[in-house]
Amino acid sequence: MPSLYRLLCLGCLLAPAGCEAPQAGSGTKAPKKRRRGPSLRKIPARTFLMGGDELSGAPGTKQVSLQAYAIDETPVTNSQFREFVKETKFRTDAEKYGWSFVLNSSLSKAVLQESGQHIESAPHWVAVQKAWWRQPEGRDSSLKGRWEDYPVVHISWTDASAYCDWAGKRLPTEAEWENAARGKRKESLYPWEGSSDISTSGRWMMNIWQGRFPLENLLEDGYHGISPVKAFQANSYGLFSTVGNVWEWTSDPFPTQSRQEEPQWTLKGGSFIDSLDGEFNHKATVVTRMGNTADSGSYNTGFRCAAGKGGGGRKRPPDQKMLQQLAEDGGIEAVQEYLKKSGSSAQVFTPSELQKTREELRKQESSLRSPEEL
Numbered sequence: 041m042p043s044l045y046r047l048l049c050l051g052c053l054l055a056p057a058g059c060e061a062p063q064a065g066s067g068t069k070a071p072k073k074r075r076r077g078p079s080l081r082k083i084p085a086r087t088f089l090m091g092g093d094e095l096s097g098a099p100g101t102k103q104v105s106l107q108a109y110a111i112d113e114t115p116v117t118n119s120q121f122r123e124f125v126k127e128t129k130f131r132t133d134a135e136k137y138g139w140s141f142v143l144n145s146s147l148s149k150a151v152l153q154e155s156g157q158h159i160e161s162a163p164h165w166v167a168v169q170k171a172w173w174r175q176p177e178g179r180d181s182s183l184k185g186r187w188e189d190y191p192v193v194h195i196s197w198t199d200a201s202a203y204c205d206w207a208g209k210r211l212p213t214e215a216e217w218e219n220a221a222r223g224k225r226k227e228s229l230y231p232w233e234g235s236s237d238i239s240t241s242g243r244w245m246m247n248i249w250q251g252r253f254p255l256e257n258l259l260e261d262g263y264h265g266i267s268p269v270k271a272f273q274a275n276s277y278g279l280f281s282t283v284g285n286v287w288e289w290t291s292d293p294f295p296t297q298s299r300q301e302e303p304q305w306t307l308k309g310g311s312f313i314d315s316l317d318g319e320f321n322h323k324a325t326v327v328t329r330m331g332n333t334a335d336s337g338s339y340n341t342g343f344r345c346a347a348g349k350g351g352g353g354r355k356r357p358p359d360q361k362m363l364q365q366l367a368e369d370g371g372i373e374a375v376q377e378y379l380k381k382s383g384s385s386a387q388v389f390t391p392s393e394l395q396k397t398r399e400e401l402r403k404q405e406s407s408l409r410s411p412e413e414l
């Protein structure tokens with residue numbers, strides 16, 4: 041029979057942020073884990089069909105069963121991220137690199153002129169010196185007026201993982217993210233109930249791009265670039281800003297084209313440059329996904345955290361070929377690091393650790409056989 045203590049603990053894992061951890065009886069205190077960042081929303085256990093939209097990057101469907109878990113109601117905001125940085129002195133990857141990618145039409149003329157580098161296949165993405173979370177559009181920008189309501193951006197997978205850890209949470213799995221974004225009507229490709237055609241329902245329900253990208257933005261949704269996290273209606277689970285606005289990191293690996301490539305992690309939900317029908321950039325739905333390396337972040341990359349035992353719906357065991365390549369390139373240590381980061385319960389040992397384990401076992405054996413024991 042599970043002890044009362046365990047039941048209480050599960051209760052506090054799933055409680056909304058700000059709720060005090062209940063205390064177990066007879067004078068023992070349940071460990072109090074302070075949760076920080078956005079409020080958590082409870083997502084009940086259920087089975088749903090994940091994927092199922094070709095233009096969103098997942099043509100096939102997969103039945104996934106999830107235990108109950110909780111997920112942040114919004115992406116992490118600038119002021120929430122500032123609290124983490126103040127306390128830990130954390131430096132994001134964009135700061136370390138000294139630059140990040142920004143959409144050209146969001147830059148001032150001055151910064152645009154001095155930023156020569158862009159992506160060959162996507163010239164509207166410009167490498168901007170000193171663009172990082174505090175200066176999303178480079179040196180002449182600031183977060184004035186955007187601290188409380190706007191999602192933090194230029195965030196890498198490594199940055200996001202560190203924040204969630206600090207906040208007493210973790211990154212959601214891709215399945216958890218998609219399931220939560222669908223809301224109560226799990227068949228929906230969009231966070232809201234009812235019609236998928238948001239342009240005829242009269243009101244835009246998410247921050248994506250209308251017009252001819254990148255030259256024309258009709259602003260029908262009211263925003264050129266990033267919008268406040270609560271600019272649009274919440275879904276039936278109380279989640280805001282899932283599809284569109286900024287991409288959000290998950291804890292799932294993303295398959296790469298070849299073994300030579302650096303491992304990638306899955307991002308969900310598309311961003312403000314995406315389209316309703318996939319005519320340009322991505323088609324924006326709850327299924328929309330892409331991958332990027334752990335140190336990558338840009339002007340449209342943010343995240344939210346999750347909580348609860350979960351880790352549910354992890355789709356694949358680690359790719360054996362990729363692990364082999366990792367081991368060849370970086371040794372067992374690289375594999376261990378990868379498994380740890382991906383939240384896998386699988387374990388590998390270095391030869392010396394294996395030796396130690398064997399010695400440990402032998403010692404136990406011999407002590408068992410020692411005369412005192414017999």
Ligand SMILES: *[C@@H]1O[C@H](CO)[C@@H](O)[C@H](O)[C@H]1NC(C)=O
Pocket residue numbers: 144145152162163164165254255
């Ligand atoms: C942004 O880049 C695109 C090329 O993709 C170009 O056509 C457009 O004029 C640029 N806009 C600005 C404001 O520089």
